[in-house]
């Protein structure tokens with residue numbers, strides 16, 4: 001049987017390629033110098049798009065593939081896929097939920113500790129010889145026992161809370177409706193920020209969460225409050241965040257996602273009250289292997305005529 005042709009939207013780890021190439025003919029759009037010409041040539045052959053959470057599939061690419069049957073995302077987020085096109089044409093979409101929650105939560109909690117205890121500056125203090133020259137590093141604020149707000153209590157938010165309870169933190173959360181959990185439900189993001197020393201943004205990105213963290217939420221978080229974002233940049237009004245960080249009206253921000261990433265706003269690099277991570281929430285070998293396998297399994301299921309394992313509905 002001829003292998004189905006697949007449009008690959010972005011790079012994968014080397015270990016993912018042999019199994020993908022055994023089943024499919026991959027066309028790497030991201031390597032093409034002239035993308036329009038490449039799409040015009042291979043688009044009609046393409047039956048699946050293999051992409052990443054951060055890359056997705058824009059309307060123009062979907063339109064260039066008239067025989068497209070499915071889009072397989074190596075990632076949990078599907079906000080970068082153009083759903084109006086997908087729905088109009090009955091194209092199936094799969095993602096990789098459930099396998100990356102622990103890693104994303106680890107990073108979020110690690111960022112809380114690193115920024116809360118100012119560990120990056122402390123490392124520089126030891127490295128630079130300031131410790132011997134200037135004495136002890138300035139004392140910081142205690143992290144354990146503080147108040148945490150979870151904006152979005154999905155799989156990843158729940159894993160964050162599981163870890164934070166080990167730090168004796170007081171947990172409030174925002175979700176569409178109250179859950180059967182022993183933490184405080186808060187319906188309003190401003191009120192959630194008011195109740196938080198550390199505000200974790202773990203919500204899925206869609207039209208209703210765009211700029212859910214706006215200037216009012218940042219004001220409520222206050223000059224000692226810290227924002228931690230491991231979701232998507234669109235969930236935060238980044239211009240308002242930069243203003244707040246520069247003015248010191250919030251205490252700090254630890255961010256794994258940025259508007260226009262990987263080219264991040266240079267204003268971030270000038271700030272001392274931020275911890276910047278290059279979108280590495282799911283970036284461990286174990287998790288990336290599991291994501292690659294789940295993406296492939298979804299593609300194989302589709303072309304074998306079986307239901308998708310993890311379909312985005």
Ligand code: 8YV
Nearest residue numbers: 052053054074075076077282
């Ligand atoms: C990666 C992600 O950026 O899961 C997501 O939605 O954003 C990340 O895990 C990427 O998708 C890895 O391929």
